[in-house]
Amino acid sequence: GAGVSQSPSNKVTEKGKDVELRCDPISGHTALYWYRQSLGQGLEFLIYFQGNSAPDKSGLPSDRFSAERTGGSVSTLTIQRTQQEDSAVYLCASSYGTSGYQETQYFGPGTRLLVL
């Protein structure tokens, strides 16, 4: 079956513009996660969805960042008024999300965002 997909693969934008990043999780996975990977760094947790709700938004760095998920499937991460420090690879992951403590997260290929 298909894995996690993300679009676009690469995005170049100008400072101050808004961007939308899309994630399509594995079919049947109810849990969805967004992470950010800055150059030379590990992955930083941003937000977690269970179904369409986001019980854990603790990793969002500022109110310029928001995310939604519709139909328990596709998720969109929106960054408003982008800044140069937002440049990073944004990774999405999904898991079954049913048993609560043992789910392996499967990752998409990421979107590389460059803010000029």
Place this chain on the structure above:
Amino acid sequence: AQTVTQSQPEMSVQEAETVTLSCTYDTSENNYYLFWYKQPPSRQMILVIRQEAYKQQNATENRFSVNFQKAAKSFSLKISDSQLGDTAMYFCAFMTVSNFGNEKLTFGTGTRLTIIP
């Protein structure tokens, strides 16, 4: 808060040799999971191996095995008979359940492994 430390930013070995990547972590939790993920230049994070903290037996997946030392909070990855396709960034990650009920992964900063032909 949990922290994961990978003290080797870069490593390189000859093809067919064995290499060990180090990882230490800090937590007050007793039940948790540990993972090694591989990230090749394609950026796709690929699960290599996982270890349940309650299991004493070290996990093994073909050429990949771990040395899990719970008391020392150490979780190293051994790659045997290394292959060119093993060239990638390797991330150690720790999973616990957050206050919100989700499995939160905390990652180390990664080790860039290069297999030399």
